[in-house]
Amino acid sequence: MARARTSSGKVRLTEVAKLAGVSPITASRFFRNPEALSPGKRERVENAARQLGYVPDLAARALASRRTEVIGVLIPSFTNNVFSDVLRGIYDGSGESRYSIQLVNTHYSILQEEKLLRLFKAQRPAGLVVTGINQTDESRAILESMNCPIVQIMELGPDPVDMMVGFSHNAAAFEVISHLIGLNFKRIGFLGARMDPRVQRRLEGYTDAMKRASLYDPRLIITTPVPTSVTMGGTLFADLLMKAPDIDAVFCVNDDLALGTLFECQRRQIQVPEDIAIVGFNDLDYMASAVPPLSSVRTNRYDMGKTAIAMVMDAIEGKRPATPVVDLGYELMIRRSSAPRRA
Amino acid sequence: MARARTSSGKVRLTEVAKLAGVSPITASRFFRNPEALSPGKRERVENAARQLGYVPDLAARALASRRTEVIGVLIPSFTNNVFSDVLRGIYDGSGESRYSIQLVNTHYSILQEEKLLRLFKAQRPAGLVVTGINQTDESRAILESMNCPIVQIMELGPDPVDMMVGFSHNAAAFEVISHLIGLNFKRIGFLGARMDPRVQRRLEGYTDAMKRASLYDPRLIITTPVPTSVTMGGTLFADLLMKAPDIDAVFCVNDDLALGTLFECQRRQIQVPEDIAIVGFNDLDYMASAVPPLSSVRTNRYDMGKTAIAMVMDAIEGKRPATPVVDLGYELMIRRSSAPRRA
DNA sequence: CAATGCAGTGGTAGCGCTGTCAATAATCAT
DNA sequence: ATGATTATTGACAGCGCTACCACTGCATTG
Numbered sequence: 231m232a233r234a235r236t237s238s239g240k241v242r243l244t245e246v247a248k249l250a251g252v253s254p255i256t257a258s259r260f261f262r263n264p265e266a267l268s269p270g271k272r273e274r275v276e277n278a279a280r281q282l283g284y285v286p287d288l289a290a291r292a293l294a295s296r297r298t299e300v301i302g303v304l305i306p307s308f309t310n311n312v313f314s315d316v317l318r319g320i321y322d323g324s325g326e327s328r329y330s331i332q333l334v335n336t337h338y339s340i341l342q343e344e345k346l347l348r349l350f351k352a353q354r355p356a357g358l359v360v361t362g363i364n365q366t367d368e369s370r371a372i373l374e375s376m377n378c379p380i381v382q383i384m385e386l387g388p389d390p391v392d393m394m395v396g397f398s399h400n401a402a403a404f405e406v407i408s409h410l411i412g413l414n415f416k417r418i419g420f421l422g423a424r425m426d427p428r429v430q431r432r433l434e435g436y437t438d439a440m441k442r443a444s445l446y447d448p449r450l451i452i453t454t455p456v457p458t459s460v461t462m463g464g465t466l467f468a469d470l471l472m473k474a475p476d477i478d479a480v481f482c483v484n485d486d487l488a489l490g491t492l493f494e495c496q497r498r499q500i501q502v503p504e505d506i507a508i509v510g511f512n513d514l515d516y517m518a519s520a521v522p523p524l525s526s527v528r529t530n531r532y533d534m535g536k537t538a539i540a541m542v543m544d545a546i547e548g549k550r551p552a553t554p555v556v557d558l559g560y561e562l563m564i565r566r567s568s569a570p571r572r573a
Numbered sequence: 574m575a576r577a578r579t580s581s582g583k584v585r586l587t588e589v590a591k592l593a594g595v596s597p598i599t600a601s602r603f604f605r606n607p608e609a610l611s612p613g614k615r616e617r618v619e620n621a622a623r624q625l626g627y628v629p630d631l632a633a634r635a636l637a638s639r640r641t642e643v644i645g646v647l648i649p650s651f652t653n654n655v656f657s658d659v660l661r662g663i664y665d666g667s668g669e670s671r672y673s674i675q676l677v678n679t680h681y682s683i684l685q686e687e688k689l690l691r692l693f694k695a696q697r698p699a700g701l702v703v704t705g706i707n708q709t710d711e712s713r714a715i716l717e718s719m720n721c722p723i724v725q726i727m728e729l730g731p732d733p734v735d736m737m738v739g740f741s742h743n744a745a746a747f748e749v750i751s752h753l754i755g756l757n758f759k760r761i762g763f764l765g766a767r768m769d770p771r772v773q774r775r776l777e778g779y780t781d782a783m784k785r786a787s788l789y790d791p792r793l794i795i796t797t798p799v800p801t802s803v804t805m806g807g808t809l810f811a812d813l814l815m816k817a818p819d820i821d822a823v824f825c826v827n828d829d830l831a832l833g834t835l836f837e838c839q840r841r842q843i844q845v846p847e848d849i850a851i852v853g854f855n856d857l858d859y860m861a862s863a864v865p866p867l868s869s870v871r872t873n874r875y876d877m878g879k880t881a882i883a884m885v886m887d888a889i890e891g892k893r894p895a896t897p898v899v900d901l902g903y904e905l906m907i908r909r910s911s912a913p914r915r916a
Numbered sequence: 917c918a919a920t921g922c923a924g925t926g927g928t929a930g931c932g933c934t935g936t937c938a939a940t941a942a943t944c945a946t
Numbered sequence: 947a948t949g950a951t952t953a954t955t956g957a958c959a960g961c962g963c964t965a966c967c968a969c970t971g972c973a974t975t976g
Contacts, residue, residue: 240695242962253926258964268924285695289635290962293931298632308661311654318651321678333676335664352583352628460859489859496864516803516832521839585932596956601934611954633932636961 241282250278261286299329301357301542302350306338306426309457311514312484312531313361316383319535320359327543329356336361338426344369351376357542363387363394364427379545381538385428386557393545393554395538399428402527402560403435406481406509409562411443414571415479415507420451421466421491422483423458429483432511436481449474458483463490464497471498479507479568485514488524492567507568513561523565530558584625593621604629635697644672644700644885645693649681649769652800654857655827655874656704659726662878663702670886672699679704681769687712694719700885706730706737707770722888724881728771729900736888736897738881742771745870745903746778749824749852752905754786757914758822758850763794764809764834765826766801772826775854779824792817801826806833807840814841822850822911828857831867835910850911856904866908873901 247257252271259266260275267275278284292298303320305313317333324331332355336343344366350358351372358373358380365373373380373391380392385399410418420436422429433451440446452470456462463486470477482488488510495502502508502522510517513528537558541551590600595614602609603618610618621627635641646663648656660676667674675698679686687709693701694715701716701723708716716723716734723735728742753761763779765772776794783789795813799805806829813820825831831853838845845851845865853860856871880901884894 240962243964244962254962255926255964256924259925262964266924271924285692287636287962288696289632289641290931291964292632293630293636293933294962294964296931296965308657308664311657314651314654314657318678321651321676325678330675332673333664335661335668349628353631460862464862486859490862493859493862493864516829516836519803519807519833519836521836583932586934587932597932598934598956599954602955605934609954614954630932633961634934636963637932637934639935639961 240287241284243284243286246275246278246282246284249282250274297354298356300332300353300355301329301359301539302332302334302355303359304334304336304343304346305361306336307457308335311486312512312529315531316535316538319532319537320539321535322532323536323539324543329543329546331539338424340364340366340369344372347372354378356546357381359383359538359542360391362427363389365391379542381542383534383538385431386555390555393538393541393551393556395534395541395556395558397529397558397560399431400435400438402511402529402562403432403481404439405435405562406511406527407436407439409564410479410481410507410509410568411439411445413507413568416445417447417474417477417479418445418450419467419470419474419477419480420453420483421463421470421480421487422451422453423456423462423466423487425453425455432483447474450477458486460486460490460493463487464494465490467491467494477506478571479503479509482508482510485510485512485517485524485526488526488567489516489520492520492524503567503569503571507571509568513563517563518565520567522567522569525565525568526563528561528563530560534558583630584627586627586629589618589621589625589627592625593617640697641699642672643675643696643698644702644882645698646674646676646702647679647686647689648676648704649679649686650800651678654829655855655872658874659878662875662880663882664878665875666879666882667886672886672889674882681767683707683709683712687715690715697721699889700724702726702881702885703734705770706732708734722885724884726877726881728774729898733898736881736884736894736899738877738884738899738901740872740901740903742774743778743781745854745872745905746775746824747782748778748905749854749870750779750782752907753822753824753850753852753911754782754788756850756911759788760790760817760820760822761788761793762810762813762817762820762823763796763826764806764813764823764830765794765796766799766805766809766830768796768798775826790817793820801829803829803833803836806830807837808833810834810837820849821914822846822852825851825853828853828855828860828867828869831869831910832859832863835863835867846910846912846914850914852911856906860906861908863910865910865912868908868911869906871904871906873903877901 243257244254247254257275264272307313334346347369355378357378360382361384363382363385382394383396385396386394422433452466480491482491488508491508500506508524510524510526513526517524517526537556586600587597590597600618607615650656677689690712698721700721703725704727706725706728725737726739728739729737765776795809823834825834831851834851843849851867853867853869856869860867860869880899
């Protein structure tokens with residue numbers, strides 16, 4: 231016997247089909263591929279669904295179709311401004327689509343990442359967005375066995391699991407240092423916190439540029455595994471001043487450190503850029519407002535999220551991108567904090 | 574006929590049960606309520622599950638049990654630092670639990686919120702976290718019909734849907750202004766951006782305090798519906814200076830505006846706090862580092878997220894909190910930017 | 917004009933799990 | 947020792963939807 235409406239008052243597909251005078255299968259098709267219906271039935275189903283306020287049951291759909299409409303997103307931190315922009319892009323890009331985002335935090339741990347990937351695999355996500363290219367071998371194997379579109383974001387590398395959206399942190403840092411060297415700065419300090427893989431690559435870019443100009447000196451490099459903050463910027467800078475009092479410029483791996491450095495300079499009456507130049511990374515809003523305005527590297531974080539999720543969604547629907555690796559680039563924003571040095 | 578292992582190679586509960594020598598139902602119970610099994614079978618099922626690498630199929634579980642282990646979270650913005658802290662609390666608090674977070678962005682639109690609530694309702698979430706207390710009547714009705722624990726966060730109000738975690742924005746602003754008035758500041762400006770309900774309440778607190786001291790003057794209030802940013806802080810402050818050149822203090826509804834104001838003061842050679850005092854709101858990390866250190870209102874954003882999600886999870890499991898409304902309070906962080914006025 | 921193709925539609929049979937309730941075994945009170 | 951109660955377990959019948967395949971009727975083809 232046909233079941234009456236379910237106890238929870240939920241409208242089922244069967245009821246929609248009955249009202250529209252079609253079979254449940256036809257009604258089901260309407261929601262998945264309306265083009266397949268004849269215009270008449272399409273309209274009838276549409277009206278019936280609206281009239282009854284029908285909303286498909288995702289659990290039943292997932293069970294019956296053996297796939298979900300969930301896109302998993304693994305990011306290493308919520309604290310970081312960088313990721314909040316990426317996330318905004320991801321959520322904006324997926325907001326009106328049928329896909330929902332399942333967000334998890336790896337806390338910068340590749341073991342945690344591996345564990346989360348295992349969990350994701352069991353739920354057969356429709357697609358996946360993972361941060362970075364430094365997965366464990368095991369994680370890599372899981373990713374390759376997942377049989378769904380995957381985008382690695384934040385950076386680029388030689389061997390994508392599937393697709394990639396990012397930019398070269400190494401090249402960006404190299405360019406920053408080259409810019410400073412071109413302006414005749416010689417004792418250029420490096421401040422780094424957290425030291426995740428992206429930050430490591432910026433350090434490599436710094437090191438390459440300094441060595442190439444024969445300016446490399448390990449005493450100029452101050453790093454800490456501790457998470458980044460404005461306060462930490464001041465602390466690291468103070469440390470740098472102690473170890474290398476003759477510095478004439480500082481490259482900070484992110485803008486928080488740069489702002490902390492600026493404040494520390496103000497506190498010590500150090501003139502920026504006359505005494506010391508400052509360059510940050512990411513170009514957050516406040517860099518242009520600071521006094522003096524702080525140079526930085528503009529990165530396309532929002533676009534990165536938006537592009538990545540669009541690529542995943544397209545790939546799920548069979549539209550593979552022409553180029554699986556997208557370089558979103560970066561832009562040096564030169565401001566007064568790294569103005570040319572007086573002679 | 575009993576199905577062989579599913580094509581995708583997925584291990585089903587049936588296989589676990591067979592290996593353990595129990596019925597599927599008993600195996601199922603092991604995952605939901607291990608206490609109900611006799612110790613012997615419990616161990617047998619546990620071993621079998623581990624041996625086969627069994628992971629339950631959440632879609633099937635949701636369909637069969639007519640409920641999910643998804644907690645919906647509605648927030649109005651990803652851009653805002655405030656919400657990234659709240660989210661961190663929510664994700665940290667739920668990370669090791671069985672529940673997963675389904676995050677959606679209302680973009681500060683109560684209509685969007687209503688639409689999203691309708692969607693959530695159809696998916697029968699186990700619990701819900703919603704931002705604020707300004708829902709539409711329709712949203713309110715949906716919430717009340719949802720039959721799951723619900724926590725409203727960010728602020729407090731007289732008529733909770735279910736539970737609440739927040740603090741009084743009105744009281745916090747009132748206290749800030751009282752503090753400034755007590756320090757003999759008289760022409761206290763108000764800078765507000767975005768003007769969401771929480772910010773409106775801060776404006777009310779400001780207005781109350783100013784009126785009570787007979788210092789109220791609408792020309793001191795500068796607001797914009799545009800989203801907040803450090804740059805916007807400078808712009809609004811410039812506007813305020815034009816309209817009320819005699820101000821001696823500024824209360825900014827958030828720290829970004831306060832930082833922008835500080836930079837604008839630096840640009841114009843206005844001494845803080847000698848010429849103009851500044852107080853922000855939220856006490857982000859950089860407030861204490863700034864030069865001079867900026868006063869602010871410390872809010873417990875991370876705890877708010879963590880408390881809210883804990884309350885929801887407990888309530889789902891039948892442990893209703895003793896007090897459904899939790900006031901997390903705030904703390905005035907008085908720093909040099911609002912130092913006592915010279916006589 | 918029969919053979920062929922194909923868009924449109926429907927029937928059957930589950931997807932993997934759990935709610936419900938009945939059945940059994942073990943324990944208890946009288 | 948008897949019936950009553952409790953702990954443990956299992957059988958059945960779906961949850962709401964869709965994959966798969968078969969079928970219809972109409973247009974196209976040689």
